Amino acid sequence: MYVSGDSLFTGPPEAEQERMVEAMLFAASGPLTPAEIGSRLPEGSDPYAAVERLRRRYEGRGVALVRIGDGWAFRTAEDLAFLLHREVVETRPLSRAAIETLAIIAYHQPVTRAEIEEIRGVAVSKGTLDLLMERNWVRFGRRRQTPGRPATFVATEAFLDHFGLAGPSDLPGLKELREAGLLDRTPPDGVAAPRPDAAQASIFED
């Protein structure tokens, strides 16, 4: 323990030693041990006492003087760790594949992956379905009672919420799409009406 009166070499005043240790620890790239601190303080200083005073001074502040191994270092106060994280939300338009898949699920639910592929004419990547499920617009429905018991996909409440729909039947039908000029041509018969139960039909049915 440093007692200024008894010390052979009188070091700088306590407050000054504390400032010095503060600057050293601030500038250091890693924790400093009291021995290292002492070797750089003027003769007659007491690094242990200075570190302890400094530690108390920073109690409850935004940074804390913490012990790491044999050394000491300043670190962000634990309760403020969130300040070192920044949440950045980037908004990106849904890819064409994703929006088409979403549209098919919304209009044809419950629908299997094979059916989505059939309608889109290309394979549906796992990533696309994952993305829609992650976005919480799509979830698994009941398995289809056909050989292989394939999973079906349905649209969620969150989907309806997001698109401002009271229910799946609120989705504009083909007639409205056509009237809105979104459909240029009359679809041929047999394609117009999505038939979720088509898969159940017998193999020889038309």
Next chain:
Amino acid sequence: MYVSGDSLFTGPPEAEQERMVEAMLFAASGPLTPAEIGSRLPEGSDPYAAVERLRRRYEGRGVALVRIGDGWAFRTAEDLAFLLHREVVETRPLSRAAIETLAIIAYHQPVTRAEIEEIRGVAVSKGTLDLLMERNWVRFGRRRQTPGRPATFVATEAFLDHFGLAGPSDLPGLKELREAGLLDRTPPDGVAAPRPDAAQASIFED
């Protein structure tokens, strides 16, 4: 000015805001502007007031909260240089030409290369400007709206930080140089013409 009672959104208590700003500024290596700080504080906080309280709190400590251009950063106290001084072996001392060029850019900014050459009386070697730009003390400013639209050079925030200047107006001796007309591009008007037989008389004396 932040008045907690009147604020539409009441942020965290002042002491808490100060802690948060303290943590942010301690964690950062470069200066942070109040706007940057504010964007990371909870709604209703006043970064300016928090920075000012924090600056006062650290007055006389081993580290100081200093202004650098538009931002603020913690830096070790200048009077502790003797304790912290590190021999920087890897950076060669700047040449006389580089120091002069840096001074001219800092005091005359924005300044064109031709103006630097006019002041120094010799061509500026490419290496000199490259070196200053590499150290990030100098950067291109806006082009001068004169024939040829020459590029100008300005000093950077890193320059201010490196030399411990709060802003360009903090440059040592700036006021005196300006008053002496030495930052003008031509000698001040009304220069008393020295007579050949009185050549010892001050040419700038009235």
Next chain:
Amino acid sequence: MRDDPRRFDVPDGRTGALDEAGRSVAEALVIDVDGFEGPLDLLLTLARTQKVDLRRVSILQLAEQYLAFVEAAKRLRIELAADWLVMAAWLAFLKSRLLLPPEPEAVGPSAEEMAARLAFRLQRLEAMREVGAKLMARPQLGRERFARGAPEAVEVDRTVEHEATLLDLMRAYARLKTRDDYAPLHVGREPVLTPEKALERLRGLIGDAVDWTTLSAFLPDDWTTEPRRRRSAVAATFAAALELVKRGEAELRQDRHFADISLKRRSLS
């Protein structure tokens, strides 16, 4: 000097105003000429030898000092670069103008203005050197002043939120439906399962069919929904089944007309 291109002959080196000491100073400077950054730098050094405040420096004397320097170079057979000689010419001209009474009809700046301009440039250069030295004497970051030695980086957690509007959704669906209309024009996947493919597939599956299994269970998953594709798959798989029967690898059964067709692996005897 660039800003005064008027040319005058280099004077003959008469430097009556300088004594012997001045001469040897000039010689020392010539020997060290490479240490100067051009004529202005030398002029500033010469001006300092006048040991007066730069604002009180005698430009006339300075011109003489410079001309003595050029003379010394000649004497020592040291070749000076062109800009040194241009400055010498300009200073010789300035010196003569300063000594002679002003010509009333002379155009351009007066000798006094020229001298003042030179004095201004010298002061300005000196001022820049002084502030440069002042800057360098300041506590520098990383040498005497320090930033946080162990900065704590702010981690940016980037989350991507995908957006779509109802209109996007409707457009996408309309696009799908419209594409169906144009299907004849569009080179898509043919809705035909070839018998070869069906055979290959069936041969892979028949080994597990120990019991009677309906033909439809052997259809590929993605060929069961759309009627045209389903028809093609049924036909191809049926043809493949017949082929396997022919090869003695499978048995085929239909209980009555239009009932399901079933097949199983032919038990090895």
